[in-house]
Amino acid sequence: MEVRKFVLKRFVEIFIIFFVILTVLFLLFRLAPGDPVTRMVDPTLTPEDSQHLIAQLGLDQPMGLQYLYYIKNFLTGNFGNSFHYGETVSSIIWSRLPNTIILFTTSILLSAFVGVFLGKIASWKKGTKTDTWMTLGALVCHTLFLPWLAMLMIWIFGFKIGWFPLNGMISPEIWMDPSSGVWLKILDVLHHMVLPLATLFSIHFGSYLLLMRSSMLDTLKEDYILTARAKGLEEKTIRNKHAAPNAALPVVTSVGISLAFSLSGGALTETVFSWPGIGRELVFAVSNSDYPLAQASFLLIATVVLISNLVVDVLYAYLDPRITY
Amino acid sequence: MVERFLEGWSVYKENLIGKIGLTLLVIFALMALCSFFPPMIDPMYHPMTGVDPQISHATSPSWRHWLGTDFIGRDILCQLLAGARIAFMVGISAAFMSIFLGTVVGMIAGYSGKIVDTLLMRLADMILVMPTLLVVLILSSLFGQLNIWTIVLLIALFRWPGVSRVIRAQTLSLKERPFIEAAKVAGASHFRIIFRHIMPNVLPLSLLYMTFRVTSAIIIEAALAFLGFGDPSTVSWGMMLQWVWKTGHMFQAPYWLLPPGICISLLTLAFYMLGRAMEEVLDPRLRKEVAQE
Numbered sequence: 001m002e003v004r005k006f007v008l009k010r011f012v013e014i015f016i017i018f019f020v021i022l023t024v025l026f027l028l029f030r031l032a033p034g035d036p037v038t039r040m041v042d043p044t045l046t047p048e049d050s051q052h053l054i055a056q057l058g059l060d061q062p063m064g065l066q067y068l069y070y071i072k073n074f075l076t077g078n079f080g081n082s083f084h085y086g087e088t089v090s091s092i093i094w095s096r097l098p099n100t101i102i103l104f105t106t107s108i109l110l111s112a113f114v115g116v117f118l119g120k121i122a123s124w125k126k127g128t129k130t131d132t133w134m135t136l137g138a139l140v141c142h143t144l145f146l147p148w149l150a151m152l153m154i155w156i157f158g159f160k161i162g163w164f165p166l167n168g169m170i171s172p173e174i175w176m177d178p179s180s181g182v183w184l185k186i187l188d189v190l191h192h193m194v195l196p197l198a199t200l201f202s203i204h205f206g207s208y209l210l211l212m213r214s215s216m217l218d219t220l221k222e223d224y225i226l227t228a229r230a231k232g233l234e235e236k237t238i239r240n241k242h243a244a245p246n247a248a249l250p251v252v253t254s255v256g257i258s259l260a261f262s263l264s265g266g267a268l269t270e271t272v273f274s275w276p277g278i279g280r281e282l283v284f285a286v287s288n289s290d291y292p293l294a295q296a297s298f299l300l301i302a303t304v305v306l307i308s309n310l311v312v313d314v315l316y317a318y319l320d321p322r323i324t325y
Numbered sequence: 326m327v328e329r330f331l332e333g334w335s336v337y338k339e340n341l342i343g344k345i346g347l348t349l350l351v352i353f354a355l356m357a358l359c360s361f362f363p364p365m366i367d368p369m370y371h372p373m374t375g376v377d378p379q380i381s382h383a384t385s386p387s388w389r390h391w392l393g394t395d396f397i398g399r400d401i402l403c404q405l406l407a408g409a410r411i412a413f414m415v416g417i418s419a420a421f422m423s424i425f426l427g428t429v430v431g432m433i434a435g436y437s438g439k440i441v442d443t444l445l446m447r448l449a450d451m452i453l454v455m456p457t458l459l460v461v462l463i464l465s466s467l468f469g470q471l472n473i474w475t476i477v478l479l480i481a482l483f484r485w486p487g488v489s490r491v492i493r494a495q496t497l498s499l500k501e502r503p504f505i506e507a508a509k510v511a512g513a514s515h516f517r518i519i520f521r522h523i524m525p526n527v528l529p530l531s532l533l534y535m536t537f538r539v540t541s542a543i544i545i546e547a548a549l550a551f552l553g554f555g556d557p558s559t560v561s562w563g564m565m566l567q568w569v570w571k572t573g574h575m576f577q578a579p580y581w582l583l584p585p586g587i588c589i590s591l592l593t594l595a596f597y598m599l600g601r602a603m604e605e606v607l608d609p610r611l612r613k614e615v616a617q618e
Contacts, residue, residue: 013450017450017451017454020451021455025463028463028467029467032468033468033469135342136342139597139601140590140594142597143590143593143594143597144590145544145547145586145589145590145593146548147566147570148566148585148586148589148590149586151570151575151582151586152582155575155576155579257453259454260454260456261456263456264456264457264459264548267456267458268548268552271552272570282459282462283552286463286465286466286554287553289466291466291467294463295463298459298463301456302454302455305454305455305456306454309454
């Protein structure tokens, strides 16, 4: 019951935050130097078409009404047309979203699991050579400059050795060929995914490792670990059953906090690898002054961050029964 | 004050990670200082405008250009040195501003409590979940090309919430201490209590967070420049990487691709290591762990 109340409270908070972001974005797009009409309506449209779009977006109305139009359009998923693609923004965004989610979720989960696992070992071997090298390695991986690492990956594994494709998400010749089966297509996507995934993984697992290590060292000082030792349990059982689950809790919170950082990284990775996701679309839209697309992709990324934060909070509430809200 | 510093230093210099970090920082600081000299030797060594009259394409390292030249014949080593200067400038000024903002907001929120606290902390939560890089991207699309100081300011404005949370927690516990009570009874104003009595006690913590903020500021600026939204009148390492990438020299010119990336990575690593070592100096709990080893 308590948990449900907490979740509801977080839900309301996140809803309010989202509304504020929506409003700030509206104000920014209206107050920035230049004419909002030229910003939201494709200059290459015919006069009738642009008149129609202006009416639809409410750009001929006073500010207050414009805001209502904006909210209504947002709720109905109408973001106008992309200047560059000429299609509706929502159709572009919906086709890119799954690609981002696939890459992003896989990389976060993989780096969190490996980070937690290695952090556990490092804390257990504290003070030894293994620990020193793992900590140093984690620090170095974590501070590598992401776009540069991405370029190195492409250069070494894509260009020099040639194991993996240089960029993109699919090979057209496989997807155009009607005879290729589903498994071949899945394999093809996985093949393209290896390098971006490896890049994101290298950047992220280090921070999880360091966090798990210090959290584990804290946990090992708890009384219940002493109790477990006194009972004569095996070290392995103490480490895996008693210490690790509790020590992993802060890592769950940090996944939530570092999401914003990871999404920026995701956008960079997608851009360098030409992975057709939301982040790349945002960078592309900003470079080409494609304002409707930029606005919508930013909103969507903000939504993803907020929802993931909510998920992490709820997860935490269920994972740690000691916490009362 | 001096004693405290010396005591801290004696703990610090025992720390391997801290020593590596400090050494790297000194090297980069020397690089930044050296950046003033090459343009004096010959105008062709100017990182932005200096073009070697005999070279019009990317060339590999030679005696004339130790790290080679970029696609229009500018010296890569000179750009690298100038980049160190920009990185320090961006990192330290953005970190200083965001720490200043975060400390003041944190102290005010913690000290005032009630509605002020709630409002400031909700604002902090909101900014905390926003990906700074993408926010700055959107702003640069709306307001056109940003110059380097605007970028610094924007980074500072979006990177204070993490600090203010920590400072607020610290202030909350300080507020209950007798010396604050004493100051109140003695008739000190709120302003005086915050800046004269609370601030000296939270400053070490702010300083620690500053090293981590330097790291993130450098990374954000570099990423922004890499995506083509940097200040076009400066040569930063991110900008150099963008040139390699955009001019398609990624596969042909490793002498051009490697140095800027190594520099960004090592400089951020240096500040990060500095921060972790300082953490041990400031937190005796962590320090004891080291002593036991």
